[in-house]
Amino acid sequence: xTMTRRQKIEALLRDDPDDIFLRYSLGLELExxxxxxxxxxxxxxxxRGTPPYVPAFQMAAQHLAKRDxxxxxxxxxxxxxxxxxxxxxxxxxxxxxxxxxxxxEAGEG
Numbered sequence: 001x002t003m004t005r006r007q008k009i010e011a012l013l014r015d016d017p018d019d020i021f022l023r024y025s026l027g028l029e030l031e032x033x034x035x036x037x038x039x040x041x042x043x044x045x046x047x048r049g050t051p052p053y054v055p056a057f058q059m060a061a062q063h064l065a066k067r068d069x070x071x072x073x074x075x076x077x078x079x080x081x082x083x084x085x086x087x088x089x090x091x092x093x094x095x096x097x098x099x100x101x102x103x104x105e106a107g108e109g
Contacts, residue, residue: 005029020053036063052083054092070103
């Protein structure tokens with residue numbers, strides 16, 4: 001029997017539960033399987049980590065925006081931009097700022 005991507009990620013996480021990228025990957029995989037709340041929970045945990053895992057902010061915001069939870073998505077992006085700037089990740093900050101502007105328009109109507 002072939003393992004799914006999720007099963008492979010979960011197996012790797014059993015060996016290395018603190019691997020941030022594996023946890024991030026599991027969050028994305030859960031979203032892809034329709035378990036978006038579980039995926040969002042993982043992403044939010046990573047975003048609150050020390051240091052915050054910057055990619056998690058943008059992906060969490062995307063999860064929220066897909067479900068018309070735009071106020072929460074905007075808040076997540078604002079936090080993510082601040083975290084990205086704090087870590088010197090100007091490209092990530094710019095990407096999130098662009099998404100934030102797009103959500104601003106979407107939130108109006």
